Amino acid sequence: MEKDKLIFDIIEREHQRQKKGIELIASENFVSDDVMRAMGSCLTNKYAEGYPGHRYYGGCQVVDEAETIAIERLKKLFGAEWANVQPHSGAQANMAVFMAVLKPGDKFMGLNLSHGGHLSHGSPVNFSGLVFQPVEYNVTRDTNLIDYDMMEEVARRERPKLIVGGASAYSREWDYARIRKIADEIGAIFMFDMAHPAGLIAAGLLDNPVKYAHIVTSTTHKTLRGPRGGVIMMGKDFDNPWGKTTPKGVIRKMSSLLDSAVFPGVQGGPLEHVIAAKAVAFGEALQPEFRTYQQQVKTNAAAMAQAFLDKGYQIASGGTDNHCILLDLRSKFPELTGKLAEKALVDADITANKYMVPFDSRSPFLTSGIRLGTPAITTRGAKEPLMGEIVEMIDTVLHNPENDAVIKSVREKVNAIMAGYPMFAW
Numbered sequence: 001m002e003k004d005k006l007i008f009d010i011i012e013r014e015h016q017r018q019k020k021g022i023e024l025i026a027s028e029n030f031v032s033d034d035v036m037r038a039m040g041s042c043l044t045n046k047y048a049e050g051y052p053g054h055r056y057y058g059g060c061q062v063v064d065e066a067e068t069i070a071i072e073r074l075k076k077l078f079g080a081e082w083a084n085v086q087p088h089s090g091a092q093a094n095m096a097v098f099m100a101v102l103k104p105g106d107k108f109m110g111l112n113l114s115h116g117g118h119l120s121h122g123s124p125v126n127f128s129g130l131v132f133q134p135v136e137y138n139v140t141r142d143t144n145l146i147d148y149d150m151m152e153e154v155a156r157r158e159r160p161k162l163i164v165g166g167a168s169a170y171s172r173e174w175d176y177a178r179i180r181k182i183a184d185e186i187g188a189i190f191m192f193d194m195a196h197p198a199g200l201i202a203a204g205l206l207d208n209p210v211k212y213a214h215i216v217t218s219t220t221h222k223t224l225r226g227p228r229g230g231v232i233m234m235g236k237d238f239d240n241p242w243g244k245t246t247p248k249g250v251i252r253k254m255s256s257l258l259d260s261a262v263f264p265g266v267q268g269g270p271l272e273h274v275i276a277a278k279a280v281a282f283g284e285a286l287q288p289e290f291r292t293y294q295q296q297v298k299t300n301a302a303a304m305a306q307a308f309l310d311k312g313y314q315i316a317s318g319g320t321d322n323h324c325i326l327l328d329l330r331s332k333f334p335e336l337t338g339k340l341a342e343k344a345l346v347d348a349d350i351t352a353n354k355y356m357v358p359f360d361s362r363s364p365f366l367t368s369g370i371r372l373g374t375p376a377i378t379t380r381g382a383k384e385p386l387m388g389e390i391v392e393m394i395d396t397v398l399h400n401p402e403n404d405a406v407i408k409s410v411r412e413k414v415n416a417i418m419a420g421y422p423m424f425a426w
């Protein structure tokens with residue numbers, strides 16, 4: 001029996017919240033029992049500053065094995081030549097890359113945060129915008145697709161040393177070859193942050209940026225379904241993805257810069273319990289069932305997007321190629337903010353988050369959009385028919401965001417449905 005009743009009661013309440021509700025936050029997922037067990041293991045007790053075989057502490061011979069397995073499984077999963085599994089988060093993986101390839105004040109280019117980009121790709125309140133000099137590219141107003149012409153034009157004019165691809169709310173495939181061509185033309189490094197679609201990429205359902213980018217970063221807890229954390233990888237050909245063989249020395253030099261940037265650059269002791277859990281998750285992702293799961297994530301997102309379109313909703317970019325849908329509320333509910341929509345949905349035990357849509361006139365605290373994703377609900381076992389039911393319930397809530405009786409009846413329906421979709425063994 002746990003001694004700290006206060007905290008363990010909170011954990012149990014959160015467990016119940018997760019079990020009862022429909023989880024649609026695009027960046028969340030439910031890990032397997034084995035991943036959970038590895039995270040809650042005695043490996044949390046071990047200090048292991050350094051890397052396998054080269055640590056600053058004794059007694060690391062056992063955790064060295066787990067970290068080496070995590071690295072090898074990750075490389076196999078994405079066809080990478082080199083990997084670092086120590087970043088505590090995606091933002092810290094990105095910070096380490098910035099540290100390795102830029103000097104303070106250097107210019108880099110990333111996707112505009114309000115067009116689906118990420119804080120660590122140049123926001124003025126983040127290290128990336130505080131220490132370095134960001135320039136940005138957008139999505140286009142008419143298609144909401146990445147504006148590669150703008151990217152090229154800004155790259156030629158501003159000559160950033162680093163081009164960052166990747167997003168937190170972008171539902172379409174990326175043109176990696178075009179970004180690499182732009183980077184090669186101006187002699188920039190191309191880094192791609194695949195945190196959101198990493199699981200779909202691992203399953204071969206989307207193109208793999210490791211083939212094109214100099215450096216790829218990711219989180220491990222979104223579509224990839226591992227513990228909360230980050231990773232960095234490099235592909236086989238650092239110089240040129242179209243055939244020129246990179247001398248091994250070039251990869252070795254950059255990998256040693258990246259290793260040093262993670263530790264001691266931005267982190268101290270690695271979280272060896274989380275690294276073991278990453279190894280477990282990568283092992284799961286190498287199994288054939290993982291591809292079936294990811295295919296269902298994608299199929300569910302497409303079914304959900306179509307059901308919204310059939311009801312006259314507007315979706316940024318008109319649909320989805322991945323796990324993510326960005327609902328633009330402006331045409332159907334001009335007065336409804338993302339903030340109120342999020343609150344009403346949460347009250348109905350449907351969890352999603354408010355999000356800025358491209359060219360939004362509202363602030364990030366209000367927004368005109370709602371971001372939805374299917375990784376977590378698919379882990380619970382949901383298939384296409386449930387997507388239609390979920391869209392019906394969301395539509396009911398969005399038409400009645402302040403009607404407590406309607407919200408209560410949707411919540412009861414949500415709870416009854418989710419009782420049929422088990423989550424953890426414990």
Ligand code: DSN
Nearest residue numbers: 026027090118168169
């Ligand atoms: N905060 C994450 C997301 O929700 O997409 C990105 O780091």
